[in-house]
Amino acid sequence: xxxxxxxxxxxxxxxxxxSGAAAGLVSACAxxxxxxxxxxxxxxxxxxxxxxxxxxxxxxxxxxRVLPANAEQLLERLxxxxxxxxxxxxxxxxAGNLWRIQDAKLFQPATSPILEASVxxxxxxxxxxxxxxxxxxxxxxYRKDAxxxxxxxxxxxxxxxxxxGQIVARSSTNTYNLSLLASRIERLGADNARAWVxxxxxxxxxxxxxxxxxxxKALAAGAAQATIVNHYYLLRMAQSPDAAEQEAAARVALCxxxxxxxxxxxxxxxxxxxxxxxxxxxxxxxxxxxVSDQAQNxxxxxxxxxxxxxxxxxxxxxxxxxxxxxxxxxxxxFGRRQAEAARIYEEAGWR
Ligand code: FE2
Numbered sequence: 001x002x003x004x005x006x007x008x009x010x011x012x013x014x015x016x017x018x019s020g021a022a023a024g025l026v027s028a029c030a031x032x033x034x035x036x037x038x039x040x041x042x043x044x045x046x047x048x049x050x051x052x053x054x055x056x057x058x059x060x061x062x063x064x065r066v067l068p069a070n071a072e073q074l075l076e077r078l079x080x081x082x083x084x085x086x087x088x089x090x091x092x093x094x095a096g097n098l099w100r101i102q103d104a105k106l107f108q109p110a111t112s113p114i115l116e117a118s119v120x121x122x123x124x125x126x127x128x129x130x131x132x133x134x135x136x137x138x139x140x141x142y143r144k145d146a147x148x149x150x151x152x153x154x155x156x157x158x159x160x161x162x163x164x165g166q167i168v169a170r171s172s173t174n175t176y177n178l179s180l181l182a183s184r185i186e187r188l189g190a191d192n193a194r195a196w197v198x199x200x201x202x203x204x205x206x207x208x209x210x211x212x213x214x215x216x217k218a219l220a221a222g223a224a225q226a227t228i229v230n231h232y233y234l235l236r237m238a239q240s241p242d243a244a245e246q247e248a249a250a251r252v253a254l255c256x257x258x259x260x261x262x263x264x265x266x267x268x269x270x271x272x273x274x275x276x277x278x279x280x281x282x283x284x285x286x287x288x289x290x291v292s293d294q295a296q297n298x299x300x301x302x303x304x305x306x307x308x309x310x311x312x313x314x315x316x317x318x319x320x321x322x323x324x325x326x327x328x329x330x331x332x333x334f335g336r337r338q339a340e341a342a343r344i345y346e347e348a349g350w351r
Contacts (some may be wrong), residue, residue, distance in 0.1 A: 001134065006083070007086070007327050014345070016029075019136065020193060021173065023218050023280075025330035028322070031037070032246065032346050033277075034214075035062055035064060036062050036063060036280050036282075037063040037064070037065055037279070037282070038062055038063070038064055038065070038088045038089060038282035038283055039065050039066075039067065039076070039086045039087055039088045039089070039278075039279070040053070040064055040065065040066045040067070040087075040088065040089045040090075040091055040271075040286070041064050041069065041078065041087040041089075041090050041274070042067065042068055042069070042074075042089070042090075042091040042092075043068075043069055043070055043071040043073075043074045043076055043091065043092040043093060043097065044091050044092060044093045044269050046066050046303070046304065047302075048299055048302040048303050048304075049066075049091075051298060051299075051302060052162060052289075052290065052295055052298060052299055052319070053066065054177075055225075055264060055289070055294065055295060055298050056285075056286055056289045056290075060283050060285055060286075060287070060289070060290065062285065064286065065088060065240035067086075067087070070139075070284070070327065071092055071093070071097040071100075071339060072094065072174065074090070075097075075101055075106070075169055076103060076331075077163075078101065078104070078106045078274070079089070079104060079106070081273075081276075082276065083276040084276075084278060085274060085277075086278065087093075087274040087275050087277065088190065088273065088274055088277040088278065088279045088280065088282060088283035088286075089272070089273060089274065089277070089283040089286050089287060090106070090263065090272055090274050091269070091270075091271040091273050092130075092269070092270065092281055093134040093136075093267075093269045094128075094175045094179055094267050094268070094269075094334075095179060095267055095268055095270065095334045095335065096127075096176075096178050096179040096182070096259075096267075096334045096335060096338055097175050098125070098128075098130040098268075098270050098272065098333070098335075099125075099271070099334060099335025100125050100338075101130075102125060102129045102130060102272070102335065104210055105272065105275060106124055106274065106275050106276075106278070107129040107130060107272040107273065107275055108129070108142060108186045108272075108273050108274070108275045108280070108289065109127045109128040110128045110129075110131075110272070110273045110280075110348055112130040112164060112284065112288060114149050114288045115287065115288060115291060117131055118288075118291035118296075118308070118309065119131050119133070119293065119308055120308070120309075120310075120327065121133075121330070122329065122330040122331060123135070123266075123268050123331055124270070124306060124331075125198035125272070126330075126332055127333075129272050130266040130272035130274075131270055131271060131272065131287060131290075131291065132268030132269065132270040132331070133268070133269060133270060133271060133290040133295075133299075134238060134268060134269040134270075134271070134299065134303060134305040134306070134307070134308055135266055135267070135268055135269075135292050135305055135306040135307070135308055135347055136230050136231060136232060136266070136267050136305045136306070137230070137231045137256060137264045137265060137266055137267075137306070137324070137326070138157070138176060138179075138180050138209045138227070138228060138229070138231075138264070138265040138266075138267060139229065139230075139254050139255060139256050139257060139264055139265070140152045140158065140163045140203055140215055140226055140227070140228060140255045140257050141215065141218045141219060141226065141227050141228070141229045141252050141253070141254055141255075141330060142219070142221075142225060142226040142227075142252065142253060142255060143220070143226070143252060144226050144251060144252065144253050145164075145251065146225045147225050147226060148247055148319050149228050149253070149255055150237055150256045151259065152226055153255065153257060153258075153259070153260070154257050154261065155184075155196070155257045155265075156196065156205065157202045157257075158188065158194050158199075158200050158228070159169055159195070159199025159202075159203065159223070160199065160203075163203045163225065163226055164202070164203055165203065165204075165205050165224075166203060166204060166205060166224050166225040167200055167203040167205060167219045167224055167225075167226055168204070168205055168215050168219065168223060168224040168226075168227045169200065169204065169208045169211060169227060169350070170208055170209075170210065170211060170214075170215060170228075170343070171208045171209070171351060172208065172346070172350045172351060173342070173345075174211075174213070174265070174344030175350075176227070177345070178334070178338050178341045179265075179341075179343075179344060180265050181193055181197065181337075181344060181345065182229065182333060182334045182335075182336070182337035182338055182340070182341040183265055183329045183333065183334060183337075184229050184330075184345070185198075185341060186330075186333040186336075186337055187262055187327070187329055187341055190340065192342065193341070194344050194347070194348065195305055195346055197344055197345055197348040197350055198348045199301055200350070201348050201349060201350045202213075204350075205218075205223055205224040206218075206223065206296075206331075207351065208234075208350060212229040212233040213229075213236075213237065215227035215228075215229055215231060216233060216234055216237060216248060216249065216252050216340070218249050219251070220229065220247070220248035220249070220251040220252055221248075230248070230256075231254060231318075231321070232305060234249055234252060234253075235304060235317050235318070236304060236314075237249035238250070238317075239317070246280055256324040256325075258327070259324060259325050260326070262327050262329060263314060263324070263325035263326045263327040263328065264324055264325065265319055265327050266327055266331075266333060267334070268308070268325045268331060270288070271286075271287055271290060273287065280297050289329075291308060291309075296308065296309055296312045300313060301311050301315050301316070302315065302316060303318075304318075305318075306318060318319060335337075
């Protein structure tokens with residue numbers, strides 16, 4: 001997992017609660033009655049999220065307490081806690097991670113007219129176990145001085161002879177890559193996916209290593225010409241206080257691939273109500289808030305991801321990337337096809 005989703009609990013520590021300390025923090029929260037809170041287990045740690053939770057607190061009078069963890073830790077913890085958990089709402093990035101929680105039977109289905117009306121059908125689980133509230137694209141990043149944009153117009157191109165020895169990639173065990181391939185399997189079938197993986201693997205400049213940001217840095221350093229990343233990593237590097245990151249980002253550009261075909265791969269950040277939530281009603285209210293006009297408009301200008309609703313304008317840096325066509329695959333397929341995707345990567349030797 002990338003650092004933003006694992007190691008920035010300090011950003012959220014205002015109402016963070018730790019194992020066994022929850023009761024103490026409740027009584028420490030003098031302004032709200034004991035029942036007027038909701039616990040969020042979150043694998044998504046953006047500063048923007050705290051602003052969202054603040055907005056909910058103001059609108060509802062319900063305090064939001066956040067337990068940060070990465071996706072693996074979060075699942076492990078929920079499993080260990082079972083019906084004793086204090087988790088009410090579970091937030092995670094990537095439909096593949098949300099599906100793992102669903103598959104472990106740690107979500108309960110939920111729905112409401114607000115949720116139904118706000119979240120496009122393909123961006124939520126069919127039975128309401130999880131609901132997207134923010135969107136990301138997994139796209140091609142390329143070195144500007146070595147690649148013409150039209151050479152990376154399709155994901156297919158990365159598997160072709162043009163990029164022999166010029167591709168770097170993240171490990172296939174990463175959920176982002178599992179979802180990317182699961183989506184391809186759903187759309188084009190396993191044989192196509194197998195051929196694509198073999199082609200890209202044959203083009204590797206080095207064995208898969210590092211996170212998305214490391215792939216961008218490898219391009220900037222001249223180790224390769226193209227890679228696959230979530231769109232927000234390059235934007236973050238471009239806005240980094242670190243001059244070296246800014247310089248690296250300046251050498252690299254993004255291409256939203258397959259614009260004449262199926263569209264760019266889309267994933268979500270999403271949330272669902274914990275199976276053993278002690279405050280399911282408060283959790284549902286928070287979930288509804290996350291996709292409400294108020295929250296989406298509050299989140300949009302400060303978010304590194306796209307709003308879940310097409311009608312709401314994204315942050316200026318995202319809008320500057322231009323409109324793009326999105327792949328139209330129901331995200332539940334990313335879970336359904338996850339094991340098959342892992343097998344195909346494994347067989348092709350993309351570790
Ligand atoms: Fe990420």
